[in-house]
Amino acid sequence: MDVPEGEYIVFEHGPFDFETQNQSAEAKIESAMKEFDYAASGFALDTTPGRVFYFYHDCTRYWKYIRPVRKL
Numbered sequence: 001m002d003v004p005e006g007e008y009i010v011f012e013h014g015p016f017d018f019e020t021q022n023q024s025a026e027a028k029i030e031s032a033m034k035e036f037d038y039a040a041s042g043f044a045l046d047t048t049p050g051r052v053f054y055f056y057h058d059c060t061r062y063w064k065y066i067r068p069v070r071k072l
Contacts, residue, residue, distance in 0.1 A: 043069040
């Protein structure tokens with residue numbers, strides 16, 4: 001898949017045990033995304049048509065959300 005060039009923000013949780021920690025890892029990363037202060041960072045989510053949000057889940061390596069952003 002070709003990834004469009006642009007600015008992105010990455011929310012990542014390190015390795016975790018799928019059987020015992022998957023739910024808490026998901027809750028932590030969801031909370032981090034919800035509570036992130038985009039304005040304070042000088043960026044906003046970029047919801048321009050064609051920009052894609054990426055999700056990677058490999059419990060032996062990471063749980064990762066990659067979101068397109070634009071400068072304010």
